[in-house]
Amino acid sequence: MRDKNVLVTGGAGFIGSHLCEELLKGNKVICVDNLSTGNCKNVEHLMVNENFKFIEHDVSKPLNLKGRVDFIFHLASPASPIDYQKLPIETMMANSLGTLNILNLAKEKHSKLLLASTSEVYGDPEEHPQNESYWGHVNPTGPRSCYDESKRFAEALAFAYQRIHGVDVKIARIFNTYGPRMRKNDGRAIPNFVTQALNNEPITVYGNGKQTRSFCYVSDMVEGLIRLVESEFFDVFNLGNPDEMKIIDVAEKVKGMVGSKSDMVFRSLPKDDPVRRKPDITKARKKLGWKPRTGFEEGLGKTIEWFRSIH
Numbered sequence: 001m002r003d004k005n006v007l008v009t010g011g012a013g014f015i016g017s018h019l020c021e022e023l024l025k026g027n028k029v030i031c032v033d034n035l036s037t038g039n040c041k042n043v044e045h046l047m048v049n050e051n052f053k054f055i056e057h058d059v060s061k062p063l064n065l066k067g068r069v070d071f072i073f074h075l076a077s078p079a080s081p082i083d084y085q086k087l088p089i090e091t092m093m094a095n096s097l098g099t100l101n102i103l104n105l106a107k108e109k110h111s112k113l114l115l116a117s118t119s120e121v122y123g124d125p126e127e128h129p130q131n132e133s134y135w136g137h138v139n140p141t142g143p144r145s146c147y148d149e150s151k152r153f154a155e156a157l158a159f160a161y162q163r164i165h166g167v168d169v170k171i172a173r174i175f176n177t178y179g180p181r182m183r184k185n186d187g188r189a190i191p192n193f194v195t196q197a198l199n200n201e202p203i204t205v206y207g208n209g210k211q212t213r214s215f216c217y218v219s220d221m222v223e224g225l226i227r228l229v230e231s232e233f234f235d236v237f238n239l240g241n242p243d244e245m246k247i248i249d250v251a252e253k254v255k256g257m258v259g260s261k262s263d264m265v266f267r268s269l270p271k272d273d274p275v276r277r278k279p280d281i282t283k284a285r286k287k288l289g290w291k292p293r294t295g296f297e298e299g300l301g302k303t304i305e306w307f308r309s310i311h
């Protein structure tokens, strides 16, 4: 992508800030964020670039922008279980009213829009691995429902805008992504393990640790998001890394790579925590020519290095 005007909502967050950085290699970027779970520090280094503009704004309120907007990445939403359970109503507003406002903007500006959805739309899946045709197994009122159900609503709304107004929408169902700029205390497995290991504190594993996740390094995710928004498809794509790992093995790997003396402690599994999670990325591989390229050790090494630097 070159010489385009691009809007990134949630651009001061973890994935959004890496996306802004990549897009700035040849484009103008407007980053909109209300800083509820993101931080200006994530984009501080971009502020000096004349092609970068930061607007503090809550997307659940209408957004007026002057001029051309060629592409929109709509990422604004709390994303970690700790954040969305602390901000359940704000999460639902960001994904419902926020998505409505951004769809209206895309309609007005004839922009290509990528909606950041999530593997959580599959809930605690009864099919494994999950491919895009699986409708999911979601508790509509449980503690994660504010996130899962509002992302499902956002997907449905995006499809309605595509069908009724012809808005060019692409949906990325993002699976666990990790890398520098995650917050120490955001409750997700990798930042938790790395922070505890660096402090030589007990590493907290939920359940028996045999539940699985698959982790995608952030630069691979950014590449997938850009490929998807540039594609000609009005469709849903899983983006993630299909290498499935047991959580206990991830904890051991982190401990080993940090060189930590931490012990493992086991705590009960949070309610509705999915037991297995692995994307089927056949569609993204075939239609977008995308697959993750960063090995787990390589990505974890860069992530540990970053957490050490802020330690």
Ligand SMILES: NC(=O)c1ccc[n+]([C@@H]2O[C@H](COP(=O)([O-])OP(=O)(O)OC[C@H]3O[C@@H](n4cnc5c(N)ncnc54)[C@H](O)[C@@H]3O)[C@@H](O)[C@H]2O)c1
Residues within 6 Å of the ligand: 009, 010, 011, 012, 013, 014, 015, 016, 032, 033, 034, 035, 036, 037, 038, 039, 057, 058, 059, 060, 074, 075, 076, 077, 078, 079, 080, 083, 093, 094, 098, 116, 117, 118, 119, 173, 174, 175, 176, 177, 178
């Ligand atoms: N990181 C992952 O593993 C993962 C997995 C699945 C889906 N996603 C999706 O990717 C997107 C980015 O996630 P992230 O991990 O970077 O999370 P993050 O919390 O670091 O970033 C989200 C950003 O959105 C901003 N935001 C929240 N509500 C807003 C609002 N109403 N108006 C404007 N800005 C608002 C926050 O301040 C933050 O900067 C989210 O939509 C999330 O649902 C992420």
